[in-house]
Amino acid sequence: MRELLRVEDLKVQFTAPASLNDKLFAGKKYVKAVDGLSFSINEGEVVGLVGESGCGKSTVGKTLVMLQKPKSGKIYVDGEDVCETKDEKALRKKIQYIFQDPYSSLNPRMTVKTILSRPMEIFGLCKNKDEENERIANLLKEVGLSQEQSLRFPHEFSGGQKQRISIARALAVEPELIIADEPTAALDVSIQAQILKLLEKLRTTRNLTMLFISHDLGVVEYVSDRILVMYLGKIVEEGPTKDVINDPLHPYTKALLSAVPKNPLQEKGEGVRLSGSIPSTINIPQGCRLHPRCPYATEACRTFNEELIEVKPDRKVSCLLYKK
Numbered sequence: 001m002r003e004l005l006r007v008e009d010l011k012v013q014f015t016a017p018a019s020l021n022d023k024l025f026a027g028k029k030y031v032k033a034v035d036g037l038s039f040s041i042n043e044g045e046v047v048g049l050v051g052e053s054g055c056g057k058s059t060v061g062k063t064l065v066m067l068q069k070p071k072s073g074k075i076y077v078d079g080e081d082v083c084e085t086k087d088e089k090a091l092r093k094k095i096q097y098i099f100q101d102p103y104s105s106l107n108p109r110m111t112v113k114t115i116l117s118r119p120m121e122i123f124g125l126c127k128n129k130d131e132e133n134e135r136i137a138n139l140l141k142e143v144g145l146s147q148e149q150s151l152r153f154p155h156e157f158s159g160g161q162k163q164r165i166s167i168a169r170a171l172a173v174e175p176e177l178i179i180a181d182e183p184t185a186a187l188d189v190s191i192q193a194q195i196l197k198l199l200e201k202l203r204t205t206r207n208l209t210m211l212f213i214s215h216d217l218g219v220v221e222y223v224s225d226r227i228l229v230m231y232l233g234k235i236v237e238e239g240p241t242k243d244v245i246n247d248p249l250h251p252y253t254k255a256l257l258s259a260v261p262k263n264p265l266q267e268k269g270e271g272v273r274l275s276g277s278i279p280s281t282i283n284i285p286q287g288c289r290l291h292p293r294c295p296y297a298t299e300a301c302r303t304f305n306e307e308l309i310e311v312k313p314d315r316k317v318s319c320l321l322y323k324k
Contacts, residue, residue, distance in 0.1 A: 002078075004177055004209050005041040005064070010034055010073035012059050016282050031281045033059040035233035037073070041177070046203060046210045048224030048241065050217055050256065052278050056233045057213045058100070061179040064211070065095050078176065093123055096170035100182040102162035106154040112140070112165055113150040119172045139168040142205075143198060160191035164198065171202070178210045184219060196222055218260040221245050229253045232281060232289045234306060239315040249317040251294050288320060296321065 012034040033056045041047045049057050062068040064075060066088055075082045082091050099105035106115060116136045119125075126132040137147040143164040154162055163183060170178055180199065184192035200223060202208055214220050220227055220241070227244045229237040229252060237250040246264055248254045251272055257263050258271035265271045274293040279285055285292050291301035301320050308316040309323055 001045075002043040003040055004043045004045075004078055005211075006074075006076040007040070007060075007064070008038050008074040008076075010037040010060070010063065010075065011071045012056070012063050012068060013071045029282050032233050032284060033281060034063065034070075035284070037230075037233070037235060039228055039235060039238065041209060041211060043176075043209055044207050045226065046208070046212055046224045048220030048227045049211060049213045049230060050220045050227060051215065051230035052256075053215055054278055054281070055230050056281070057215075057230055058181050060230075061097065061181045061211065061213050064179055065097050066091060067097075089122075093173055094175055095177045095179060096173060096175040098163075098166050098170050098178060098180045098183045101186050102159055102166050103154075103186070105166055106162060106169075108154055111151050111153055112145075115154075115165065115169055116140075116150070116172050119169065123173050125173065135172075139172060142171070142202070143168045144194075158191075159187050160194060163187065163191075163195055167195075167198065167202070171206070176209060178208060180210055180212045182214050183212075185214070192219070199223055216260070217245070217256050218263075229256065232279065232284055234289065234318065235308065236290070236306075236319070237317045238308070239312075243312075243315060249311065249315065249322065250290075250319050251296055251321075252290050288318075 014031040014033060016029040016031050037060060049060065051057050059068060063070050066082060070083060077091070077094055085091060113136055116139055117132055120132055120135065126135060136150055140147055140150060145161065145164055154165070157165065184195050187195060196219065203210065212220060212223050224241050227239065227241050228235050229244070229250060231252050237244065237248070237253045244253065245257065248257050248265070254265060254272035255274045258265050258273065272295060276293050279292065287302040288304045288306060291297040294301070304320045306318050308318050310316050311322045
């Protein structure tokens with residue numbers, strides 16, 4: 001199976017807003033949004049990246065398409081290091097992004113037809129207008145919209161319809177990889193289900209390769225083959241979706257799953273509840289990053305060198321409980 005994406009030790013930092021005291025005495029402080037991330041995605045695979053708000057998920061997605069520059073690390077798309085590429089146009093052809101908010105990600109001054117035709121024109125995908133119109137009609141049909149709607153503006157559509165347009169725009173250039181950044185988060189529950197079913201259908205018909213970013217394990221379970229659980233800039237657990245859902249290993253994964261209604265842990269009486277809130281990414285706790293909130297934490301967790309430990313075939317976890 002062809003490896004389409006490989007990320008190695010990715011780090012992304014931002015300069016934190018500084019108070020007068022910091023400027024005079026402490027100097028610059030940095031937000032460590034992503035702090036040593038490594039993973040891969042094979043062709044035709046859907047990988048879910050899940051974690052609380054503020055853990056760095058969206059930053060990962062934006063860095064993969066170079067909307068955010070990394071501090072260090074490597075990102076290989078089909079074997080090419082995109083961090084070193086000078087041809088970002090070619091990168092946009094290979095990777096497309098579905099943004100979380102369909103209300104602000106579509107140009108309000110463009111009709112749907114223009115929104116979909118612009119990427120085709122930029123990459124020279126159509127020989128003439130007839131071919132372009134045919135492609136637009138097929139795209140709209142594929143996402144559940146009609147050709148007649150192509151002359152409307154975004155404000156004339158509902159939130160779910162706007163997200164369908166965003167999906168069509170991402171598919172317009174026939175990318176190899178799609179980054180779906182919480183594509184259902186801004187939608188009503190009933191509309192979320194429709195968008196998830198659409199993505200599942202497109203995945204089958206187009207053999208889509210996708211990184212699906214979400215804070216909801218229930219949503220990720222529906223669409224993904226494999227799950228990466230992220231906390232404070234690091235992956236703390238990874239494995240096949242069914243294994244992670246039915247047998248979570250890391251306390252953080254258990255806590256996320258405990259928040260999902262009718263989850264397996266709830267039925268077994270093994271739910272986990274974390275104390276406090278997610279710490280600042282400016283002052284990340286030493287040792288295991290979860291230990292200030294973890295019900296299983298011991299003194300040894302304060303000095304644990306966080307690393308993914310392979311505990312089962314295709315299962316990795318970063319927790320002192322599994323270190324032999």
